[in-house]
Amino acid sequence: MILYNGHMRTLLEELCSTRNRLGCIIGYLCTNRIKFTLQPYHCGCNVIIGDPDNADFCFCAHYDVVTNSVGANDNTASVVVCLEHAIEGHQNSAVVLFDQEEQLCNGRIEDMGSYVFGMDLKGSPHILVLDVCGIGDTIIGHGDYLPSDVLNHYTPPSDDYALSLNNHKASLISVLPEDQLDSHMIWRELHTVYDTPDKIQDSTMLMMVDWIYTLILSSKEIHEDQKT
Numbered sequence: 085m086i087l088y089n090g091h092m093r094t095l096l097e098e099l100c101s102t103r104n105r106l107g108c109i110i111g112y113l114c115t116n117r118i119k120f121t122l123q124p125y126h127c128g129c130n131v132i133i134g135d136p137d138n139a140d141f142c143f144c145a146h147y148d149v150v151t152n153s154v155g156a157n158d159n160t161a162s163v164v165v166c167l168e169h170a171i172e173g174h175q176n177s178a179v180v181l182f183d184q185e186e187q188l189c190n191g192r193i194e195d196m197g198s199y200v201f202g203m204d205l206k207g208s209p210h211i212l213v214l215d216v217c218g219i220g221d222t223i224i225g226h227g228d229y230l231p232s233d234v235l236n237h238y239t240p241p242s243d244d245y246a247l248s249l250n251n252h253k254a255s256l257i258s259v260l261p262e263d264q265l266d267s268h269m270i271w272r273e274l275h276t277v278y279d280t281p282d283k284i285q286d287s288t289m290l291m292m293v294d295w296i297y298t299l300i301l302s303s304k305e306i307h308e309d310q311k312t
């Protein structure tokens with residue numbers, strides 16, 4: 085059961101109004117007493133919550149944005165969803181927030197936070213990359229592990245691609261309004277000044293937090309069944 089009291093909206097707006105997004109995330113984690121580690125590298129810094137090497141699931145989202153946009157849907161809403169999941173705390177899942185998905189400092193894939201994380205990852209959790217999960221009611225995606233309630237649907241490559249270069253199985257998860265599955269209309273606002281927090285739907289963020297919760301719970305039940 086997810087309790088909602090508006091703190092997700094507050095965090096969304098805080099992240100969208102600062103240039104120091106990493107500092108904002110660290111402050112939020114400290115305030116909520118969530119343990120985390122930083123993975124700094126030559127041109128960025130990932131945030132790791134939990135133990136991805138020993139987790140069944142790893143939920144990821146890039147927290148950087150393009151310079152001309154506050155990036156509410158791409159990808160702050162997904163970051164907020166992942167942080168909400170982290171606050172609830174689940175032993176068999178980890179959260180990783182990637183740097184440098186949008187603006188590669190040297191224009192190389194090796195500079196992506198997800199690539200750096202993938203190089204270092206020893207375990208093999210189901211990696212679910214959340215990107216553009218702030219508007220709509222239909223969960224779409226593609227990749228190596230697609231839960232049955234996700235509509236298999238094309239989405240442009242993201243951190244899942246950089247992870248696959250290090251032989252990790254990853255899936256990309258997004259959300260669209262059902263009536264835009266063909267037109268992808270809202271994607272036209274991504275990377276522009278129009279991708280703002282007022283467009284983000286609280287119901288979509290809540291749906292995604294619930295979806296993660298249900299996915300983890302159902303996998304635990306499957307594990308339990310296999311034991312008996």
Ligand SMILES: [Zn+2]
Binds near residue numbers: 185215216242
């Ligand atoms: Zn993105």
